[in-house]
Amino acid sequence: MTDWARQMIFQLRRWLPHRALVAVADYSYAALEFLHACQTMVNPVTVITRLRLDAALYQPAPPPTGKVGRPPKKGKRLATLQAMLDDPQTKWQSVKVRWYDGQTQLMEIFSQTAVWYHSGLPPVPIRWVLIRDPRGEYETIALLSTSPELGSLQILNWFVQRWQVEVxxxxxxxxxxxxxxxxxxxxxxxxxxxxxxxxxxxxxxxxxxxxxxxxxxxxxxxxxxxxxxxxxxxxxxxxxxxxxxxxxxxxxxxxxxxxxxxxxxxxxxxxxxxxxx
Incomplete structure (x- = not known):
């Protein structure tokens, strides 16, 4: 399925070579090879999708030292999103977003950049966003964007718009x-x-x-x-x-x-x- 999605995006990029493209998808497309392919195109396509709370996140790879051998693909291992969710020291930001029901909801978000990596697969620099409901009515979710420069609120707003497609x-x-x-x-x-x-x-x-x-x-x-x-x-x-x-x-x-x-x-x-x- 991700192979088909990759080919569709490649074709769309060929038809629209200069237009900014953002693909919003569900868990099924949170695959490193697919995200890496979209991110490394001549004119990259931004992908926003769900991210597992136990995903292996790392710091960016350190700069080359000139030593012999293969350069590292990643830096130091970071805490999982589940650990950040459970940490009382996590600094949440309160934001108002237009939620699935069309109403404005007060949500709490926490966002950083990282490198998502799994052994044998290409590393993918991402911005992840952790979203939780202070009232506890909605489950806590995590999102990723293959464009780390995007703002966390923009990522959240684009992902919520995907609900119209589901409907x-x-x-x-x-x-x-x-x-x-x-x-x-x-x-x-x-x-x-x-x-x-x-x-x-x-x-x-x-x-x-x-x-x-x-x-x-x-x-x-x-x-x-x-x-x-x-x-x-x-x-x-x-x-x-x-x-x-x-x-x-x-x-x-x-x-x-x-x-x-x-x-x-x-x-x-x-x-x-x-x-x-």
Whole structure:
């Protein structure tokens, strides 16, 4: 998987040779060979990902002394992030960040630079950021950036933005059937998935226009109160615009009050069908 990701990033860098690129990923991409490949490109790509609390961190390698032999790849071993988390002398910085729920949260961070190294693998200079919730509602996590010059708050803000991608994947699975296709041909599946993801984008853009026209309502339930529309609301509103009676596809005369059944009942049925999964 990291080999595929590396090749994708190489191709993207080839298409956009002068643009700053930042790849934000999960634990699966915290692999030294992958990070080293992105960091040592002619025009490096910054990678931000999770970091294990027990990762082996070191000081930078000392400067060459002119002695015969292979120069060292790393310096003195540093304490693990778990040890820094447990140390009462650690100097935490309180910051306000826009968290996963879209609300501003007060978090505590501690950050330094180091070299992440494992025997037999290339060393990777990083900036790591330790994040903890003073209220204890969220688990403590550690992040790394392959650009040590980046600020710790910038690294955190970029990583939180990744949550929007996770939500997108969940929504297209739940409402558009991504990964539930039943084609027998691999090529058919390869065609269907991009089309469904494109449909997600089209529905989102269409719903945005409906919001500007004040035509997108937020469905509520007694046990679930929402302040903002979700993708299910967007999908239902777009369906209503496409399926609205006798205005788009019908060739029959328009009856303003009665369409075989009372208008109120018809509207209720349309609303139910549009918001069903």
């Amino acid at each position: 997108t994947f969940e929504e297209v699975r739940a409402h558009l059937g991504v990964e539930t296709q039943r084609q027998w041909s691999d090529k058919a599946i390869e065609r269907t998935t991009p089309i469904l993801l494109g449909l997600f984008s089209w529905i989102t853009l269409a719903a945005h226009l409906l919001v500007e026209q004040a035509q997108l309502s937020v469905q509520q339930a007694a046990w679930y109160v929402k302040e903002r529309p979700t993708f299910s609301d967007a999908l239902g509103a777009v369906r209503q615009q496409l399926w609205f009676p006798a205005t788009i596809f019908s060739m029959s005369p328009v009856e303003p009050d009665v369409v075989k059944i009372p208008r109120s009942l018809f509207d209720r049925l349309v609303d139910t069908v549009c918001y069903s999964t």
